[in-house]
Amino acid sequence: MKFIIDKEWLFNQLHESSIRIVDCRFSLADSEKGNREYGYSHLPGAxxxxxxxxLSGSVGDHGGRHPLPDIDEFVQKLERSGIDETITVVVYDQGDGAFAARFWWMLQYLGHEKVFVLDGGFNSWKEADYPVSTEIPVYEPAEFKININREIIGNVDNVRAVVNGQLAPAILIDSREERRYLGLEEPIDKKAGRIPGAINKPWIEGLHAGCYKPVEAQKQRFSEIPLDSQLFVYCGSGVTAAPNFLALKEAGFEKVKLYLGSFSDWISYQENKIE
Structure with a gap:
């Protein structure tokens, strides 16, 4: 796989100075849980x-529940972590892939191409009885050169154009679970339903037991979609759409954009229709 690496490879590369490991564990139910778990134990050097x-900025009237942070501030933290565009970055979360994929997508957006998601995350690493640490590492500051990749980000105007048939052929992919897609329930956002015309490809179906399904299985998931399609992938707030974005890239789709604001941004505009 192009953007996903296994724990065996990382274990053998642990002491390479050209690699930086990033821990992105998080819980939507307990926003401090990830930081606590990092303090208890994490991959060495992470x-x-x-x-x-x-990985998110302040929530406003528009932009969704997890808008991009201030890019300069984000880059400054990358630099304080010793990350520049030459460093190979491996990112992990607890194992479901969503938060690691968010970080992976953000570095791709900044033009960093040598970034990978650790398959199976922290849970798989621990199950293999690989080493962990409580030490908080300190790195020599780096200088990160930004090269924004606007080809992978979509906004509300782009999505309106798709809905109105002005950007054809283009396909909207809703990454949420089916009941939210159908509007049968909505546990988070103020309105239920979906963006008109979107098809449903739940992000969790791209994983099995915390690991990404193989490339051939990802291709099968999206087999009815022509490879040359322009795709806009979204979820509730742009986080769980990221693993679907990653899965689509693994499956060979080149023209994929993440609608960062996603459904929570879409419904913030009263004029936008909902199915």
């Missing part, structure tokens, strides 16, 4: 990035 404090 630095911690928090979904809400580091």
């Amino acid at each position: 630095v911690f990035f928090d979904l809400e404090k580091d």
